[in-house]
Amino acid sequence: MPDATKHILLMDGPDSKGLIYHVTGVLYRHNLNIIHNDEYVSPSGHFFMRTEFEGTFESDALLTELNSTLPNAEGITFRLNPKRKKNIVVMVTKEHHCLGELLIRYAFDELDADILAVVSNYNVLQPLVSKFGIPFHYVSHEGRSREEHEEAILRTLAIYEPEYLVLAKYMRVLTPDFVNNFPNRIVNIHHSFLPAFVGANPYRQAYERGVKIIGATAHFVNNDLDEGPIIAQNVQEVDHRHTAADMATKGKDVEKIVLSQALKLVFSDRVFISGNRAIVL
DSSP states (O other), rough: OOOOOOOEEEEEEEOOTHHHHHHHHHHHHHOEEEEEEEEEOTTSEEEEEEEEEEEEEEEEHHHHHHHHHHTTTTTEEEEEESSSOEEEEEEESOOOOHHHHHHHHHTTTTEEEEEEEEEEESTTTTHHHHHTTTOEEEOTTTSHHHHHHHHHHHHHHHHHOOOOESSSOOOSSHHHHHHHTSTTEEEEESSTTSSSSSSOOOHHHHHTOOOOEEEEEEEEOOOTTTTTTTEEEEEEEEEEOHHHHHHHHHHHOOOOOOOOHHHHHHTTOOEEEEEEEEEEE
């Protein structure tokens, strides 16, 4: 059946002359209307392009012609995604500020995603989630090894088959086996301006160093703690009058905004992964 919705074409590979010309020419020949186009060439000569278009077409025929038309198609990859909301599950522990921000944006159709469920290792936030009519799953870690706990979470996630997991202050380190189930599909908010102050108690670390700005970082999760590709960051000014508790309070405002900004980019298919870097178009 022909596809007749708005779509996003993602392309990356070695740069060469005429790539934009050839790709847009194929779309033109398929009678498709380009709504928006962004491209970037890295210093190493790697080409990235995001093209949003509309019209009726056959996906297989379009991709076949794209691969056959480009003069140097070897090494170039194409991804063709319908422009639609993503299905997500949010994972939390006890802190409410990031989750509350996502729930409100979801309720007012500002998230560009459908929250299928919220999963937590504590039941503290269940009353909040219930106000929004979203399923809440309490999967306790107590009395379980890390592996046993994650197996229980995976059984819950299998009910929903989410496209992305969002760690909205989920305060447990995930094992490589768990992360490998969702490659580049787990987004975390870290309460510091990475790569500074990784790990626990970043605001205490920042206070002890006498920093003049604090920040937050949203990144994809990989198998290195707090070192996945960075999607979005922001900062807030502080001074010597701020205690570690003051910094944590100000930091929460930054965290929830940065997480929301990063998710908007991810859910609109604007993020490419290149090594351990996120290229945002």
